[in-house]
Every structure is written in structure tokens, then in C-alpha cells.
Amino acid sequence: MEPSVWIQAAERIAVTEVAKRLGLTLMKANSIGPCPSCAAKERGSKDKRGAIGIRTDNKGWACHRCGAKGSGIDLVSFVIGASKFVDLPKESKDKVSEWFSGEIKDGAVVSTEPTKLRGERPPLNEVTELWKSSMQLHQLPNNDECIDFLKTRNLNLKALAKSGVVRFTPKRSDYIWPDWWPAGRSNLWRVVVPAFDESGKFVSLHGRAIRSPESAPKTLWPKGYEAKGLFMPNRFAVKMLKGLDVDLEGVLFVEGLTDFLKCAAEVEDLGMKLAVLGGASGAFSSISKLNIPKNLKVYIGTDPDEQGREYANKIKQQLSDRISYRIPLEQYGGGNNA
Numbered sequence: 001m002e003p004s005v006w007i008q009a010a011e012r013i014a015v016t017e018v019a020k021r022l023g024l025t026l027m028k029a030n031s032i033g034p035c036p037s038c039a040a041k042e043r044g045s046k047d048k049r050g051a052i053g054i055r056t057d058n059k060g061w062a063c064h065r066c067g068a069k070g071s072g073i074d075l076v077s078f079v080i081g082a083s084k085f086v087d088l089p090k091e092s093k094d095k096v097s098e099w100f101s102g103e104i105k106d107g108a109v110v111s112t113e114p115t116k117l118r119g120e121r122p123p124l125n126e127v128t129e130l131w132k133s134s135m136q137l138h139q140l141p142n143n144d145e146c147i148d149f150l151k152t153r154n155l156n157l158k159a160l161a162k163s164g165v166v167r168f169t170p171k172r173s174d175y176i177w178p179d180w181w182p183a184g185r186s187n188l189w190r191v192v193v194p195a196f197d198e199s200g201k202f203v204s205l206h207g208r209a210i211r212s213p214e215s216a217p218k219t220l221w222p223k224g225y226e227a228k229g230l231f232m233p234n235r236f237a238v239k240m241l242k243g244l245d246v247d248l249e250g251v252l253f254v255e256g257l258t259d260f261l262k263c264a265a266e267v268e269d270l271g272m273k274l275a276v277l278g279g280a281s282g283a284f285s286s287i288s289k290l291n292i293p294k295n296l297k298v299y300i301g302t303d304p305d306e307q308g309r310e311y312a313n314k315i316k317q318q319l320s321d322r323i324s325y326r327i328p329l330e331q332y333g334g335g336n337n338a
Helices: 003-011 013-020 070-079 090-103 123-135 145-152 155-161 235-242 257-270 306-318
Strands: 025-027 031-033 052-054 061-063 191-196 202-210 231-233 251-256 274-279 298-301 324-326
Touching: 003 070, 003 090, 003 202, 003 324, 013 025, 013 031, 013 052, 013 070, 031 155, 061 202, 070 090, 145 155, 155 257, 191 257, 202 257, 231 235, 235 274, 251 257, 251 306, 257 274, 306 324
Parallel strands: 251 274, 251 298, 298 324
Antiparallel strands: 025 031, 031 052, 052 061, 191 202, 191 231, 231 274
16 A cells, blocks of 8 residues: 555544554543553543543544654554654554554455553563663763763762663664564663562563653653553662562652652662662552561652642552651752653
């Protein structure tokens, strides 16, 4: 099918029809979920509408959680390549074209089996391989864009390198990317942080864009897999989650990848034995499952906005038998989740 032909045909299809073929769920108030970009199913803990809202003409969509948006073509593009169609490499664009070639005829959906989105964790061997293949901070050339990104966030590079909590996706033409982290991500979402479940097991990766993407989220999880209940821990927090004997000064909860990096670096720089746990979408509902010693002080450094206050209340409610302190994150180097 010629490019102009399939694009014109695809643009005539309602977003809700494309969503159904992708295996997404049509929810109340003209919404769908989960979002193929951030994996959020709902708009919030109290708002049970689907994370994605549909435009009134049914030809556009936008995620109310991560900000990703676009057309029906872009919806498929996020599933296949984690980005809008215009930003995809040629091989991913060809896959989008192939998807529509099998789904449409004269502007109507004709296939019978929807594309399934996966709901659990990505294969551990693939997660481990991508992490091992990613570059450590000291391996980056001085003129690398990742260095510029870290410096503009006022991150302590020496302390961050010592913490071991971050790596940078490989820039190798021969690298075979897993389907849940397509090659198209590697040019922009290069900062990766390991994510652990409540038992301290390494199960996933969380990525951050080094430049502001257009109509796409700054952070991403493995495509097609859930991230609910996962945390980004520093080395002290990993030991705590595993129930290992470690002499800790406290545990600090922060919101988002960038604040986690700042606080993890600051803890290393100050020589503190503080467990730092960075949470993202859905993580703060799993606090009660964490192995946190009864006598440990709990510090809450979520953002000073409505969402941050909601997260702070969730943490306090689940740790109601502990003494917790709400602190300004600048005390530990954070406070800017950009």
C-alpha cells in the first residue's frame, strides 16, 4: 500500500476503533486505557475514567497522566515504537504501515484478532541484558548529551557515579533492542534507572528523555508492561527491601526519576546511610508491602503540589504506626522533578 494511500485510509478510522484493535479498553466518558506510552489505566486514584481522553470528533486522543497525544496512527506508533509516527525511525514506521495494511480495507477495520498489550513485567533476562549493555557514567565521552542533561539538573556527577543507580542506553548500531524498548527510544530516552519490586528484586527499567520530547512523556517504562508497585531504590534501600541487616538513619520517599537521582547522589556525597526510594505512577499504593523496619524514621519528600500531597498522604496512611516527617526536598538535593 502506497504511503499516502494507507495514511489517508488510517486517518478516516475512529480512534476508538484503533484502540479496540490494539486491545485497549473502552471506558466511561469516552475514554480508554491503559495508555501505550506510560501504561496508566486510569486518570487518578479518585478519577476512574481511562487515562486517555478521546477528542469529540474521534480522530485524536491525549493521555491525562503523561501528556502523550496524537492521532489514531500515533496511537499505534506509541505501541510499536514508543513515540509519535513522525519521530519514529524508518523500520518502525514500516511496522506501523504493516499494522494498518492488515487492519483496514476501504477505511474500515477488518481484522478479527486485536493486538494484545502485555500486563506483567518484561522478560528478566532481557532487562538484565539491556542494563548490562548500558554505559556507566564514567564511560560517557565528555561531550555526550547525557552529561549536559545531568549538569543542567545540578546533579553531583562524582557522587552519582558512586551510587550506581543510573546508566545510559548503548549507542551501538549492532545492538539488538528488545521489542519492549525499541531502537527509536535510544536516541532520546537514554537515561535508565533500575526498578525493583517490593521484595527487592530487580524487574524493570525506567527511562528519562535527555531533551524535551514533542507530544510524548519525559519518562517511559517498558512498552506494553505495567509499572505499578515498582520503586527506584539506592543501594541502601535495596538491602532494606531484601530484609538484609543494614544500619540505616532513615528512609526517604521521593517522587519521580530526577529527584531520585538527586537524592541518591546527595546521600553518597554526604556519606549518609539513608534508604532512598523513588516512586512513580502507582508505586505509592504499595508502601505497606515494603520491608521497612519498625523503628526507622520515615521522611517524605514528594513534590509540593496537589499530586505530591496526595502521595504524601498515601504514604502516611500506610505507615500510620511510624513517625513520619514531611520535608522540603531541597534538604536532600531535590525538589525539581523536571
